[in-house]
Amino acid sequence: MKKPELLVTPTSVSHIHDLANAGADAVMIGEQRYGLRLAGEFSRADVAEAVKAAHQYGMKVYVAMNAIFHNDKVDELGDYIRFLAEVGADAIVFGDPAVLMTVREVAPHMKLHWNTETTATNWYTCNYWGRKGAKRAVLARELNMEAILEIKKHAEVEIEVQVHGMTCMYQSKRSLIGNYFEYQGKVMEIERKKYEKGMFLYDKERDNKYPIFEDENGTHIMSPNDICIIDELSEMVDAGIDSFKIDGVLHEQSYITEVTKLYRRAVDLCAENRAQYEKEKDELLAKIEAIQPKHRPLDTGFFFKETVY
């Protein structure tokens, strides 16, 4: 049976070696100048090194260029894309059509993955971006299992689904943390303070904690729980979903590696020895629960939820 690729976001170049050993098939990296909410910051030199390291293990490297671009960066997109083509990146992850246009101009053979995070919600639109040049669509996290399977059934492009980790709930261009400090009159050191790690918003009514951080792309607010469906992979494996992503953003390197190992085991069993997968899957889930940071409960995201409107 076809096995979905296991795609992971590393925190650094050295982490790639660990992830290779843990069983990742591909990594997604990048820098915040062009990419959104990455687990690690990879300069150009890092990207070049990462590609070399990953390819040595037969792993693919996808580079994030999925920011929402304003005019100021449009002119430098071509240079970055040319660089990525030169160092041998396997695909570029984009949301903004400006990236697609520039790839057509400067590196027409570069593979493209369409990922706007929230707007890949139906199969027609996935195929639309396929006709425009994307090889893969990364589905919105707000879809349930049924919708995902139906998209896969009609898809003419590869389908990537996030199976583990945090997701983004909100991105604003505004400097919301900096503005709040300024409003409080804590003007001192805002520039430094607003970029600090470990901040979260507490929602009393729901008793939830939402990680929040600021970077070059604005303010990001993240989901209160980590998705984990290590025990619910069968239907998607059967449907032939092309890639499972473990998103490591805001997690420790060792945690990401450990989770990768467990998913490697789960995917292999699920594809090759279903009976054993059924037997072992609760144990795999328990192993993730055991290493889960205290403030990050697990849940199943939107996979088994109904949303209304």
Place this chain on the structure above:
Amino acid sequence: MLLKNDKISEIIDGKRVIVKKPELLAPAGNLEKLKIAVHYGADAVFIGGQEYSLRANADNFTIEEIKEGVQFANQYGAKVYVTANIYAHNENIPGLEEYLQALEQAGVHGIIVADPLIIETARRVAPKLEVHLSTQQSLANWKAVQFWKEEGLERVVLARETSAQEIREIKEKVDIEIEAFIHGAMCSAYSGRCVLSNHMTARDSNRGGCCQSCRWDYDLYKLEGDKEIPLFDENDAPFAMSAKDLNLIRAIPAMIELGIDSLKIEGRMKSIHYVATVVSVYRKVIDAYCADPDHFVIREEWIKELDKCANRDTAPSFFAGMPGYNDHMYGSHSRKTTHEFAGLVLDYDKETQMVTLQQRNFFKPGDEVEFFGPEIENFTQVVDKIWDENGNELDAARHPLQIVKFKVEREVFPYNMMRKEN
């Protein structure tokens, strides 16, 4: 610098006038609001049908009502656009073709869309509809605009995050109609990139289910080891993502000089009083500037007038650059309007000076009220005796939609409105 694509002004009889007057585009949540918006001077309105639009709670239009709305608008030479700007899920695909065909047959001028599914389906089954790209796509650079132009779209609504300078560059590089917001409530997120409501209330914000979770209060903490350190003092207002409402009245001249094609007011859920007030103010600003741009000054009374229907503080947002803390609302997220809508004029008898008015809020003899409308200059007067339809004197106009009569010294016209201070 001169813009390549548009000729904005000309010298006529020694005086500069604006020859490229932007469209004033107003929201219309139902048929009554559509009529008011058009009557008060909107060049175009945008409405929501019963499906595919982002205001799931608005009392959206049936196809029959859309037809009637289009006919009404046509009498004024105004256009009707229908928003169909959800990000569709698989389950929304059936029925889309029939819906778009029905819009085309109803005579709708264009649709405002975000999802390529709806763009391509409209092209295929309802080619007479103009297709405008919604702000839900968060379009913020010229190259992305170029992409959508090559896809054949007539117009794009830019991301709310674009500044005047950025809009100018886009205008210079790409020949396409640009629509930009001038007034109303705003997402504080990049549009289409917020799923707070999905997480917090299981309602899909990209299909109209947003419950404005960005306006709720949160507490900001920092994690140090396992310790949670509050980043606020006892007396600080809590953290919120809430943005003040947009108000670009002072920027209208600049927007006209940039050659922006359509100036959009937000708010399909707002009352007819709001629509009438905001549309008439911007109508006056645009007309005055276009007639004599070099001697134009913003009149304080226009700014005050806008304030009469505002229930939230306002700010210019991204037009002039990055919004600071002053563009946000902390603590209280809304306030009472200074004025309230008291009645809608149905008729006026010049002989007897009697107005026939539909009550919209309590008023009584002795109250000072203000009348406004496109045919008149605002004026105030004190209400004298009030009668019901059958000539019985009333101690007050108590009932919503009740028809009442009383004396109004100056001539008023149907659709004029009466408001009173709170």
